[in-house]
Amino acid sequence: LGDSYNLGGRKTGKSIISIKVDSLLALFHKSFTWGVIASLDVLHLRGIFEPIITALEKHPVLKLLNVHVKRNPWIINAKNGCLLESVNDNIVGKNPGQQFYSKHFDKLWREESSFLTPEVSGKQHMASSEMGCVKRFSGMSTFTRNSPIGKIFFDLKLQKRIWQI
DSSP: OOOOEOOTTTTHHHIIIIIIIOOOOOOHHHOOOHHHHHHSSSHHHHHHHHHHHHHHHTTTTGGOOOEEEEEETTTTEEETTTTEEEEEETTTTTSGGGGGGOOSSSSSEEGGGGGHHHHHHHHHHHHHHOOOOOEEEEEESOOTTSSSHHHHOOOGGGGGGEEEO
């Protein structure tokens, strides 16, 4: 139920474990009310959401959630009251992080967290629920010490929450 930062090399299962499987389990167990999966662009979001949607529509147990799906932006409404949305950071656009406006999520999954910028990080923080937010980040270890994920990675108080693969 706590924060985790899954950082490492290519093809190690970071996205599958930290986002795809974790978000499906969280939906099934209703461990959040409003969740967001964020990434730097629409291609990465599609790569995360489409397998999740396929599992929700085809798996006999997950079908019990009776989800309603909208695509691009991806929105999943489950019968149990969970809402899961996509946020495109749009880091090369005119207003990066704009899709965080009007959101108040209590669980956040982030794909490719090494691309997180200070501007988007600030908007992400302001969109988190005032009651708190569980963060599950994954990505490559191609960040700098002063980037948002670099500051988390090098913070000695957070070492128990970081997986290095």
